[in-house]
Amino acid sequence: MARYKVDIAALSETRFAEQGQLEVGIGYTFFWSGQPKAGLRDASVAFAIRNDIVGRLSCLPQSSNDRLMSLRLPLRGDQFATIIRAYAPPMTSSDAATEKFYEDLHALLATVLKEDKLIVLGDFNARVGTDHATWQGVLSPHGLGSCNDNGILLLRTCAEHCLLMTKTFIRLPMWQKATWVHPRSRHLHLLDYVLVQRRDKQDVLVTKAIPGADGWMDQRLVMSQMRLRLQPHRRPQGKRPPGKFNTVLLxxxxxxxxxxxxxANLPVADADTSVENRWCHLRYTIQFTALDVLGHARRQHQDWFDDYAAINALLVEKNQLNKVYVDLPTAANKTAFYRSHHLVQQRLREMQNAWMTRKAEEIQGYADRNKWKNVFAATKAVYGPPVKGATPLLSADERMLLIEKTQILTGWAEHFQSVLNQLSTTPNAAIDRLPEV
Structure with missing residues (x-):
C-alpha cells in the first residue's frame, strides 16, 4: 500500500473475528469487523488507514456487521466524507442473505448526512452490463459484460441514492477495467466498484484496476484517485455576528x-417594568459598554506571513513579471521572471527564519522570568488551536472497541477509578509492629 501511495484501503475476506484494530509498524492501522469467534468467518471487512489520518479522526470506523463498515473522514472545518466498505454475498448465496445485505446497505446509506461526501468501496459480486440508456446517470457506455441478478439490485440501489459507478464513466483498456477473471473460462468481469454521488462526479480523477504485488491474479486491486472539491462556506447575509470582547483589558x-x-453612570431600568424588559435593558447596557470600552478581541493565531508588509511588494513584482512572460514568452522575460521567483523564495525563507527566531526568543524570555501563562499564550498564538482526534481504546474486558468520544472518556474514567480508588486493608499484626511515638 505504501508503494502505491494508498491513503485508505478497503479490504474484504480478512477472516478476523469480532471487532478490533491492529497497528503492525508499517505506517497503517487496520480496523476490522467480522463474525463472532464461534461463527463462520466467510466475510469480514476492514479498513487500512494511514496512521497520520487515524490521528485526525474524530470517530473511529464503525461496524454494522461482517459485510458493512463505515468511516467518517474529516476534510476541512465542519466538512466530512463518509466512506463505506461493502462486501456483498456471492451468487452462490441464498436470496435471503442477499436481500439482508441490501437492506442493511440501504439503512446505512440513509444515515449519511446530506452535507457529507459519500464514497462506497464495494466488492458487490455483481455484473451491471452496459445498458446505460436504461440506467442513465448511474451507468455509462464504458461498462463491461452482461448484467446478472446482483447487478440489478446494485443498479436499483445506486438509482435510489443518486450514486454513479465511477469506473464505467472512464474509458479504460480492458486490463484496467476488469477486476476479476473466471478461474475456468478465463473471462474478464467487472465485480468491484467505487460509487460516489452524482454531484461529486468531477471529484474522481481515475478509477482503475492495477496488478497486485504478485502479478495477475483472479482478483485485482482497484484504485481510485480523487481530488475532493469542497464548497466554500457562504458568507452570512445581513448583519455580521458580533465577536468576542477583549476581556483581557479588564x-x-x-x-x-x-x-x-x-x-455605574448608566441609567437603571424602572422597577415598574417587567422582568423581561429589565433583563433586555441590562443585557444591552453591558454589551454596549463592553463594546465601547473593551472592543472586540483580535485574532490570536499569528503567522509570519502576515507580519511583513514587504512580502506584498515582492509578490506584486513577481506576478507582474509572470504576466509579462505569459503574454510574451521570450528568453529575456523568462529569465527576469525566474530571477524574481528565486529572489522571492530567498526573501521569504529569510523572513520566516527571522520571525521564528524572534518568537522563540520571546517565549524563552517568558520562561526565564517564570511567566508560564505568557509562555502558553505565545505558543498557542504561534501554533493555533490543537488538532483533536480520537485515541483508540478497548473496553475494560477487551471485547469491544470504543469509538465514540463519550465512550472513550467513560472508559478512561472507569480505568482510573479502578486503579486509584482501591480499598486497602491493613492487618492488625502490621499495626502492632509500628513503633509508638
Missing part, C-alpha cells in the same frame, strides 16, 4: 476602573 486596573465607572 486585568489592567485603569481599564477595569473605566469599565466600572461607565456601568
Amino acid at each position: 486585568n489592567v486596573p485603569a481599564h477595569h476602573l473605566h469599565f466600572s465607572n461607565e456601568l
Whole structure:
C-alpha cells in the first residue's frame, strides 16, 4: 500500500473475528469487523488507514456487521466524507442473505448526512452490463459484460441514492477495467466498484484496476484517485455576528476602573417594568459598554506571513513579471521572471527564519522570568488551536472497541477509578509492629 501511495484501503475476506484494530509498524492501522469467534468467518471487512489520518479522526470506523463498515473522514472545518466498505454475498448465496445485505446497505446509506461526501468501496459480486440508456446517470457506455441478478439490485440501489459507478464513466483498456477473471473460462468481469454521488462526479480523477504485488491474479486491486472539491462556506447575509470582547483589558486596573465607572453612570431600568424588559435593558447596557470600552478581541493565531508588509511588494513584482512572460514568452522575460521567483523564495525563507527566531526568543524570555501563562499564550498564538482526534481504546474486558468520544472518556474514567480508588486493608499484626511515638 505504501508503494502505491494508498491513503485508505478497503479490504474484504480478512477472516478476523469480532471487532478490533491492529497497528503492525508499517505506517497503517487496520480496523476490522467480522463474525463472532464461534461463527463462520466467510466475510469480514476492514479498513487500512494511514496512521497520520487515524490521528485526525474524530470517530473511529464503525461496524454494522461482517459485510458493512463505515468511516467518517474529516476534510476541512465542519466538512466530512463518509466512506463505506461493502462486501456483498456471492451468487452462490441464498436470496435471503442477499436481500439482508441490501437492506442493511440501504439503512446505512440513509444515515449519511446530506452535507457529507459519500464514497462506497464495494466488492458487490455483481455484473451491471452496459445498458446505460436504461440506467442513465448511474451507468455509462464504458461498462463491461452482461448484467446478472446482483447487478440489478446494485443498479436499483445506486438509482435510489443518486450514486454513479465511477469506473464505467472512464474509458479504460480492458486490463484496467476488469477486476476479476473466471478461474475456468478465463473471462474478464467487472465485480468491484467505487460509487460516489452524482454531484461529486468531477471529484474522481481515475478509477482503475492495477496488478497486485504478485502479478495477475483472479482478483485485482482497484484504485481510485480523487481530488475532493469542497464548497466554500457562504458568507452570512445581513448583519455580521458580533465577536468576542477583549476581556483581557479588564486585568489592567485603569481599564477595569473605566469599565466600572461607565456601568455605574448608566441609567437603571424602572422597577415598574417587567422582568423581561429589565433583563433586555441590562443585557444591552453591558454589551454596549463592553463594546465601547473593551472592543472586540483580535485574532490570536499569528503567522509570519502576515507580519511583513514587504512580502506584498515582492509578490506584486513577481506576478507582474509572470504576466509579462505569459503574454510574451521570450528568453529575456523568462529569465527576469525566474530571477524574481528565486529572489522571492530567498526573501521569504529569510523572513520566516527571522520571525521564528524572534518568537522563540520571546517565549524563552517568558520562561526565564517564570511567566508560564505568557509562555502558553505565545505558543498557542504561534501554533493555533490543537488538532483533536480520537485515541483508540478497548473496553475494560477487551471485547469491544470504543469509538465514540463519550465512550472513550467513560472508559478512561472507569480505568482510573479502578486503579486509584482501591480499598486497602491493613492487618492488625502490621499495626502492632509500628513503633509508638
